[in-house]
Amino acid sequence: MIAIYPGSFDPITFGHLDIIERGVQLFDRVIVAVLRNPNKNPLFSVQQRLEQIRHAVVHLPSVEVDSFDGLTVNYAQMRQAQVLLRGLRAVSDFEVELQMAHTNKTLSTQIETVFLATSNEYSFLSSSVVKEIARFGGSIEHLVPSHVAQELQQCYANKYPVSNQK
Ligand code: ADP
Numbered sequence: 001m002i003a004i005y006p007g008s009f010d011p012i013t014f015g016h017l018d019i020i021e022r023g024v025q026l027f028d029r030v031i032v033a034v035l036r037n038p039n040k041n042p043l044f045s046v047q048q049r050l051e052q053i054r055h056a057v058v059h060l061p062s063v064e065v066d067s068f069d070g071l072t073v074n075y076a077q078m079r080q081a082q083v084l085l086r087g088l089r090a091v092s093d094f095e096v097e098l099q100m101a102h103t104n105k106t107l108s109t110q111i112e113t114v115f116l117a118t119s120n121e122y123s124f125l126s127s128s129v130v131k132e133i134a135r136f137g138g139s140i141e142h143l144v145p146s147h148v149a150q151e152l153q154q155c156y157a158n159k160y161p162v163s164n165q166k
Helices: 014-026 046-056 072-078 091-107 127-135 146-159
Strands: 002-007 029-035 063-068 083-088 112-117
Touching: 002 014, 002 072, 014 029, 014 083, 014 112, 029 046, 029 072, 046 063, 046 146, 072 083, 072 091, 083 091, 091 112, 127 146
Parallel strands: 002 029, 002 083, 029 063, 083 112
Antiparallel strands: none
């Protein structure tokens, strides 16, 4: 069975990676799919995010990394996937995720959404939290793969050089 794990991944965190590693145990193939959504004003380009994810999943041969735009169910059908994989951190995720799962079901009855509950240690972790910490020079090595941590640090060093800080 093929599962699509769609998201922004701006950038990929250990919370995402945990879902991917557990998804691999459940499905023959997991396709991590970066949504090309210019409205979200991402920090990293789609190309950068694809490379960050590919580097992070190099130890997982049944994982493919791709990007898509438009409706997720259309992309899933095109890739002959039966499952949309999503992670749940808190009740706040649940409301949005349930609405999305119901919407997708009305668009395609063939495709099931499967939720994996976050591992306890990542329940607070989101791409936004990581960016906020990195922006103010805090330690993020325990939250994202090392190559992503480096790119974040470089990115914010260029955006907010020390000499410009008041
Ligand atoms: P989106 O913009 O679609 O929410 P994200 O990259 O933020 O994309 O998240 C993709 C998926 O990964 C979502 O289902 C989200 O709930 C899940 N996710 C993100 N962070 C974690 C985490 N720390 N633990 C479990 N699931 C997570």
